[in-house]
Amino acid sequence: MSQLLTRNASHDPSRTSWVESANQPGCDFPIQNLPWGRYRLKTANTNDWHLGVAIGDQILDARAADVIDTDDLNAVMALSPQQRLAIRNQLSEGLQTGSAKQAQWQALLTPQADVEMGLPCRIGDYTDFYTGIHHATAVGKLFRPDQPLMPNYQWVPIGYHGRSSSIGVSGSDFKRPQGQTKAPDAAAPSFGPSKRLDYELELGFFMAQGNAQGEPIAIDDAEDHLFGVVLLNDWSARDIQAWEYQPLGPFLAKNFATTISPWVVTNEALAPFRAPFTRPASDPQPLPYLDSANNKAQGQLAISLEVLLQTAQMHAAGLAPVRLSLGRADQAAYWTAAQLIAHHTVNGCNLQPGDLLGSGTLSGELPTEAGSLLEMTQGGKQPITLPNGEQRTFLQDGDTLILRGWCEAEGAARIGLGQVQATVLPA
Amino acid sequence: MSQLLTRNASHDPSRTSWVESANQPGCDFPIQNLPWGRYRLKTANTNDWHLGVAIGDQILDARAADVIDTDDLNAVMALSPQQRLAIRNQLSEGLQTGSAKQAQWQALLTPQADVEMGLPCRIGDYTDFYTGIHHATAVGKLFRPDQPLMPNYQWVPIGYHGRSSSIGVSGSDFKRPQGQTKAPDAAAPSFGPSKRLDYELELGFFMAQGNAQGEPIAIDDAEDHLFGVVLLNDWSARDIQAWEYQPLGPFLAKNFATTISPWVVTNEALAPFRAPFTRPASDPQPLPYLDSANNKAQGQLAISLEVLLQTAQMHAAGLAPVRLSLGRADQAAYWTAAQLIAHHTVNGCNLQPGDLLGSGTLSGELPTEAGSLLEMTQGGKQPITLPNGEQRTFLQDGDTLILRGWCEAEGAARIGLGQVQATVLPA
Numbered sequence: 001m002s003q004l005l006t007r008n009a010s011h012d013p014s015r016t017s018w019v020e021s022a023n024q025p026g027c028d029f030p031i032q033n034l035p036w037g038r039y040r041l042k043t044a045n046t047n048d049w050h051l052g053v054a055i056g057d058q059i060l061d062a063r064a065a066d067v068i069d070t071d072d073l074n075a076v077m078a079l080s081p082q083q084r085l086a087i088r089n090q091l092s093e094g095l096q097t098g099s100a101k102q103a104q105w106q107a108l109l110t111p112q113a114d115v116e117m118g119l120p121c122r123i124g125d126y127t128d129f130y131t132g133i134h135h136a137t138a139v140g141k142l143f144r145p146d147q148p149l150m151p152n153y154q155w156v157p158i159g160y161h162g163r164s165s166s167i168g169v170s171g172s173d174f175k176r177p178q179g180q181t182k183a184p185d186a187a188a189p190s191f192g193p194s195k196r197l198d199y200e201l202e203l204g205f206f207m208a209q210g211n212a213q214g215e216p217i218a219i220d221d222a223e224d225h226l227f228g229v230v231l232l233n234d235w236s237a238r239d240i241q242a243w244e245y246q247p248l249g250p251f252l253a254k255n256f257a258t259t260i261s262p263w264v265v266t267n268e269a270l271a272p273f274r275a276p277f278t279r280p281a282s283d284p285q286p287l288p289y290l291d292s293a294n295n296k297a298q299g300q301l302a303i304s305l306e307v308l309l310q311t312a313q314m315h316a317a318g319l320a321p322v323r324l325s326l327g328r329a330d331q332a333a334y335w336t337a338a339q340l341i342a343h344h345t346v347n348g349c350n351l352q353p354g355d356l357l358g359s360g361t362l363s364g365e366l367p368t369e370a371g372s373l374l375e376m377t378q379g380g381k382q383p384i385t386l387p388n389g390e391q392r393t394f395l396q397d398g399d400t401l402i403l404r405g406w407c408e409a410e411g412a413a414r415i416g417l418g419q420v421q422a423t424v425l426p427a
Numbered sequence: 428m429s430q431l432l433t434r435n436a437s438h439d440p441s442r443t444s445w446v447e448s449a450n451q452p453g454c455d456f457p458i459q460n461l462p463w464g465r466y467r468l469k470t471a472n473t474n475d476w477h478l479g480v481a482i483g484d485q486i487l488d489a490r491a492a493d494v495i496d497t498d499d500l501n502a503v504m505a506l507s508p509q510q511r512l513a514i515r516n517q518l519s520e521g522l523q524t525g526s527a528k529q530a531q532w533q534a535l536l537t538p539q540a541d542v543e544m545g546l547p548c549r550i551g552d553y554t555d556f557y558t559g560i561h562h563a564t565a566v567g568k569l570f571r572p573d574q575p576l577m578p579n580y581q582w583v584p585i586g587y588h589g590r591s592s593s594i595g596v597s598g599s600d601f602k603r604p605q606g607q608t609k610a611p612d613a614a615a616p617s618f619g620p621s622k623r624l625d626y627e628l629e630l631g632f633f634m635a636q637g638n639a640q641g642e643p644i645a646i647d648d649a650e651d652h653l654f655g656v657v658l659l660n661d662w663s664a665r666d667i668q669a670w671e672y673q674p675l676g677p678f679l680a681k682n683f684a685t686t687i688s689p690w691v692v693t694n695e696a697l698a699p700f701r702a703p704f705t706r707p708a709s710d711p712q713p714l715p716y717l718d719s720a721n722n723k724a725q726g727q728l729a730i731s732l733e734v735l736l737q738t739a740q741m742h743a744a745g746l747a748p749v750r751l752s753l754g755r756a757d758q759a760a761y762w763t764a765a766q767l768i769a770h771h772t773v774n775g776c777n778l779q780p781g782d783l784l785g786s787g788t789l790s791g792e793l794p795t796e797a798g799s800l801l802e803m804t805q806g807g808k809q810p811i812t813l814p815n816g817e818q819r820t821f822l823q824d825g826d827t828l829i830l831r832g833w834c835e836a837e838g839a840a841r842i843g844l845g846q847v848q849a850t851v852l853p854a
Contacts, residue, residue: 125592130675150673155616156607160675161588161682165552165777166640175641177774180583180714189582191714213593213684214602214852240774246577248557248587249676252774255588257640287607287618347604347667347679350592425641 001294002223004081005271010034010092013413017095018102019109021056028263028406028416029054034091035228035263035418036062036073039115049118051076054263054418055095058109065101065108067091073121073264077208077353081224084208088268117262119169120230121206121354126167126258127344128202128234128358129159133334135361135371142379154284157335157343162234162358163255170420174235174257176397176427181239193427194237196380197395201307201371201403203329203359204232204260205337208267213350219292222338225351228264229301231403231420232358235259238374238394260356261403261420272412275302275330289346290339298338300330303405303417305362307371311390312398321402322387324376327369329405332362397426428721429650431508432698437461437519440840444522445529446536448483455690455833455843456481461518462655462690462845463489463500466542476545478503481690481845482522485536492528492535494518500548500691504635504780508651511635515695544689546596547657548633548781553594553685554771555629555661555785556586560761562788562798569806581711584762584770589661589785590682597847601662601684603824603854608666620854621664623807624822628734628798628830630756630786631659631687632764635694640777646719649765652778655691656728658830658847659785662686665801665821687783688830688847699839702729702757716773717766725765727757730832730844732789734798738817739825748829749814751803754796756832759789824853 009015010032016023017031029035039059040049051071052059062068067090068076076084094101130136133153140148152158168174176197182189208227211217217225234254241253277299285291305328308321335343340357363371370376373394376384383391395401401424405417436442437459443450444458456462466486467476478498479486489495494517495503503511521528557563560580567575579585595601603624609616635654638644644652661681668680704726712718732755735748762770767784790798797803800821803811810818822828828851832844 125590127678152609152616152670152673155609156671158671158675159678161590161678163552163588163776164591165637165779165782166775168640175775178643179774182579182582188711189579189714191716210592213595216605237774243579244583244585245674245676246579247672247676248555248585249672249674251554251586251588252770252776256775284615287616289618343679347606347664348593348602348683349590349679352592355592 001297002081004085004223004268005298007271010088011272011412013411016097017055018097018099019056019058019095021058027056028418029056030413030415031055031092031095032413033265033269033415034088035265035269036076036120037263038073038118038120040118041110042114042116053091054112057112059112059115060095060105061108061110065094065105074354077121077206077227080209085268088266117169119167120262120264123164123167123354123356124352126162126164126356127159128162128360129157129340130360131157131333131335132361132363132371134332134365135363135375138363138375155287157340160249162258166255167258167260169260169262171422172259173423173425175425177237177240177252177256178427179237179240179252180243182243189243194239195394196238197424198236198238198373199395199401200234200236200361201305202232202234202361203303204230205340205357205359206230206264207351207353207355210352210355211345211350214348216345216348217341219290219338219342220294222341223267223298225341226267226337228266229270229417230264231261231405231417233259233401233403233420233422234358259420259422261418263418265415265417269415270301270407272409273302273407274299277336279334286339290342295336295338298336300333300336302409303329303407305329306404308402308404310400311386311396313390314388315400317388319388321400325368325370327362327364329362331364333359395424397424399424428724431512431650431695432725434698437515438699438839440838443524444482445524445526446483446485446522448485454483455845456483457840457842458482458519458522459840460692460696460842461515462692462696463503463547464690465500465545465547467545468537469541469543480518481539484539486539486542487522487532488535488537492521492532501781504548504633504654507636512695515693544596546594547689547691550591550594550781550783551779553589553591553783554586555589555787556584556767557787558584558760558762559788559790559798561759561792562790562802565790565802582714584767587676589685593682594685594687594783596687596689598849599686600850600852602852604664604667604679604683605854606664606667606679607670609670616670621666622821623665624851625663625665625800626822626828627661627663627788628732629659629661629788630730631657632767632784632786633657633691634778634780634782637779637782638772638777641775643772643775644768646717646765646769647721649768650694650725652768653694653764655693656697656844657691658688658832658844660686660828660830660847660849661785686847686849688845690845692842692844696842697728697834699836700729700834701726704763706761713766717769722763722765725763727760727763729836730756730834732756733831735829735831737827738813738823740817741815742827744815746815748827752795752797754789754791756789758791760786822851824851826851
């Protein structure tokens with residue numbers, strides 16, 4: 001069992017911080033969380049980026065606080081698990097109520113309201129997986145009612161390489177993509193803005209230490225290589241995808257934009273939030289390189305996931321975003337993050353600190369837990385009606401999509417992943 | 428028509444260099460070539476990398492020669508086409524016979540034999556296309572004899588994202604990948620070293636200036652965004668691919684290793700080597716965003732491509748590598764590099780300097796022009812026999828695969844792309 005997943009004093013739910021806002025009920029960033037992000041002052045016209053740790057509604061400048069000696073999160077990710085644990089403990093002790101550090105660190109706080117967040121790190125490679133079995137089944141049903149799941153699905157953690165350059169942080173609005181699409185009955189494709197633009201609710205896993213080419217990461221070591229987790233929206237143009245994806249997979253349907261939340265919640269912080277792994281006994285059991293007693297014991301990340309939509313009309317009318325779905329990652333994912341890392345490297349492929357792995361769309365079994373409009377509207381056939389009377393099959397220009405995530409467990413303080421939002425601009 | 432494709436004095440076949448080895452017939456790097464690479468002295472135990480330009484059997488240190496002020500090729504790639512042309516002209520004038528620079532630059536030469544070559548630049552994202560229509564047809568025939576080409580093939584320049592981290596430069600030997608495979612008649616997959624390891628003969632296109640997210644590159648501007656070309660071997664584990672690729676495309680079958688040649692031959696140097704675009708009139712014509720009179724006039728890159736194999740047994744017996752195939756890129760590719768760039772960005776996806784686009788396997792129509800063993804052996808059914816009596820369906824441990832490329836044209840000096848080689852190590 002990874003030492004990162006052992007609870008210690010930093011997880012103690014009774015621990016409070018001298019940063020008062022961190023002690024408010026419902027706060028995403030109490031002292032038990034301590035996620036990492038990259039920020040600069042909104043007023044600064046420079047590239048003066050800092051690495052910080054969120055605490056309540058503030059950010060602690062981690063380099064100035066002398067817990068790290070870099071403004072490069074990739075360098076922090078490259079540290080050993082022991083070093084990462086030591087940094088967490090140092091941060092937790094320094095920020096706790098009564099700490100001798102208070103006088104010094106108080107001066108190193110910046111209100112989150114005053115900063116612009118950047119991507120947390122350099123993302124060398126981005127891989128997107130397909131671990132949501134209910135999503136894979138629901139999408140498969142639209143194409144193959146008799147055999148919705150491909151024969152490989154329960155054996156292989158299906159994944160493909162995505163685009164790094166177009167990953168943006170929350171708030172990165174983007175233009176509706178244009179491209180080729182072809183109606184089933186059309187003789188030839190046509191060109192224009194996508195008419196079936198969708199979101200996908202995912203978690204993003206940031207890699208810590210990587211592996212040398214040719215040296216796989218064993219399943220029992222994999223948790224130590226996971227730095228932390230963000231929310232990830234894998235925007236998808238369904239009509240472009242349907243025409244382009246044979247035989248090499250999605251390309252322009254996905255690579256125009258991917259959006260992530262700015263705060264990376266560490267694997268250490270998530271230690272109290274694990275749920276049993278729920279693969280039915282009647283399913284094929286994983287091959288040995290994907291299986292271990294530790295992996296079963298460690299289980300899935302238990303994270304609640306919520307999707308909200310605010311249309312342009314709602315925004316203009318001052319209406320708050322409405323919930324489209326609410327579900328749980330551990331009830332959606334068929335493979336653990338450790339299994340993804342073991343699988344990704346088993347052929348010798350090298351992962352690097354800061355690489356990002358997407359979970360795939362995390363839909364639950366119920367319609368209220370669907371992680372995309374494709375599922376919610378049964379392939380665009382059944383529009384959903386919003387409280388203000390508007391209807392949607394797919395996203396319209398001006399729609400703002402918001403993902404939120406948080407963790408709650410018996411005997412643990414609630415922590416949050418914050419949120420990721422972005423607005424669809426006209427093509 | 429891009430200014431980069433206009434011949435000038437730097438292309439004059441009568442121009443010679445004061446570096447005598449550059450004037451030898453058959454030399455890959457005469458003064459008309461001037462490709463870029465990154466190198467360090469074999470004797471240097473440091474990370475003291477330099478950017479250089481190959482001339483004959485020597486390398487000119489480009490920063491020391493004061494033609495650039497950086498050791499970072501990505502920064503050179505980010506320059507404007509006019510600046511890149513000016514640098515080429517400066518190099519060509521300084522290296523030509525009788526140049527006043529000779530005395531100064533002579534001291535900045537290093538023999539290629541004394542250096543280790545690195546990857547030429549940071550590769551942010553790597554995209555692999557599928558432009559070889561004879562390859563797509565031959566591979567398609569193995570799976571779908573009645574309809575070898577997918578309906579989208581002649582409309583969409585099919586591509587997918589590959590893995591950046593495992594791209595190595597010539598000489599990067601790698602272990603045979605392990606992974607899941609499943610025989611068609613097996614009830615369950617099994618795990619082990621790939622038994623159907625193959626190479627793929629490709630060109631790699633390095634990007635120059637990129638585009639902002641949401642701002643496509645028009646087909647007529649695309650040539651200006653192409654920095655240069657290398658040889659690329661897209662190693663492929665066919666058995667892993669067959670089991671994993673549905674529905675999201677190749678993943679572990681490809682991402683364990685990709686190998687490129689160290690010298691980037693610039694788009695400017697390739698100006699004399701263009702061949703008419705050969706899309707048959709009976710084929711669908713490209714949609715407007717992929718079509719222009721300039722694109723037709725500019726045509727395809729006319730590069731001769733050769734594949735050679737040296738087995739461990741041949742190596743031990745002192746036998747030279749044997750030719751497996753010889754063909755021409757322009758007779759293999761269905762889409763131009765300009766079309767790939769226009770397509771890649773039409774949805775708003777941003778390309779960056781140093782991004783790499785693979786052409787896909789460049790097989791000609793004839794069996795002697797096949798760019799992979801899959802085609803040469805008809806899916807592994809018809810072994811080929813080597814001159815020393817050994818047989819191959821797929822690659823065996825100890826096999827060294829070598830790709831070579833060069834350009835010849837009426838009224839132009841021959842230039843070469845050099846070569847890329849690597850050896851398959853045991854799993």
